Amino acid sequence: DGGITQSPKYLFRKEGQNVTLSCEQNLNHDAMYWYRQDPGQGLRLIYYSQIVNDFQKGDIAEGYSVSREKKESFPLTVTSAQKNPTAFYLCASRVGAYQPQHFGDGTRLSIL
Amino acid sequence: DQQVKQNSPSLSVQEGRISILNCDYTNSMFDYFLWYKKYPAEGPTFLISISSIKDKNEDGRFTVFLNKSAKHLSLHIVPSQPGDSAVYFCAATPSGGSNYKLTFGKGTLLTVNP
Numbered sequence: 001d002g003g004i005t006q007s008p009k010y011l012f013r014k015e016g017q018n019v020t021l022s023c024e025q026n027l028n029h030d031a032m033y034w035y036r037q038d039p040g041q042g043l044r045l046i047y048y049s050q051i052v053n054d055f056q057k058g059d060i061a062e063g064y065s066v067s068r069e070k071k072e073s074f075p076l077t078v079t080s081a082q083k084n085p086t087a088f089y090l091c092a093s094r095v096g097a098y099q100p101q102h103f104g105d106g107t108r109l110s111i112l
Numbered sequence: 113d114q115q116v117k118q119n120s121p122s123l124s125v126q127e128g129r130i131s132i133l134n135c136d137y138t139n140s141m142f143d144y145f146l147w148y149k150k151y152p153a154e155g156p157t158f159l160i161s162i163s164s165i166k167d168k169n170e171d172g173r174f175t176v177f178l179n180k181s182a183k184h185l186s187l188h189i190v191p192s193q194p195g196d197s198a199v200y201f202c203a204a205t206p207s208g209g210s211n212y213k214l215t216f217g218k219g220t221l222l223t224v225n226p
Binding site for chain 2: 006035041042043044045048058092098100101102103105108
């Protein structure tokens with residue numbers, strides 16, 4: 001089945017630690033995205049990548065980093081510089097313009 | 113500055129009746145609009161979209177209407193079913209998404225009562 005796989009579903013981080021959230025897609029989509037959702041809020045764009053080895057900051061990139069070494073993979077690292085990392089993180093991908101983004105099932109990150 | 117606004121945080125309707133979810137936008141460059149449905153602890157699921165060259169798009173029980181002059185779109189669900197109970201997000205992007213970015217509203221929680 002084609003789709004987007006995010007892992008783990010739940011993740012706990014200690015203060016001062018970096019953590020990496022995984023996102024893999026087998027849809028052969030060029031573009032991939034990372035969003036953050038907080039309670040009662042919409043989705044806010046963290047980073048996006050239109051093509052391998054290229055990515056751009058979204059609206060709330062501070063404290064996050066990404067890489068895009070393979071078309072299928074777009075991992076997100078939440079660094080210790082992110083002061084409020086507790087949130088629901090969503091990865092998405094899209095084949096092209098005038099096409100919808102398709103989402104994974106998310107990773108919930110909590111601080112211990 | 114919220115460019116996509118869903119002013120109703122929640123909506124409750126009876127099963128079988130029509131649900132109307134509203135969305136307003138401020139950026140006149142937006143020309144492709146989407147509705148997503150989201151259950152708790154899951155990713156959003158794409159429902160329906162519309163480009164600015166149309167004023168209506170229909171898919172089964174779901175219809176999206178776009179009023180460009182008012183910068184307003186709405187999602188109609190007819191008839192509403194209990195399984196439709198979820199948070200609905202409106203999203204928009206400029207230039208067909210050539211910059212690949214979506215801007216989301218804060219969502220409306222729809223509850224369909226049996």
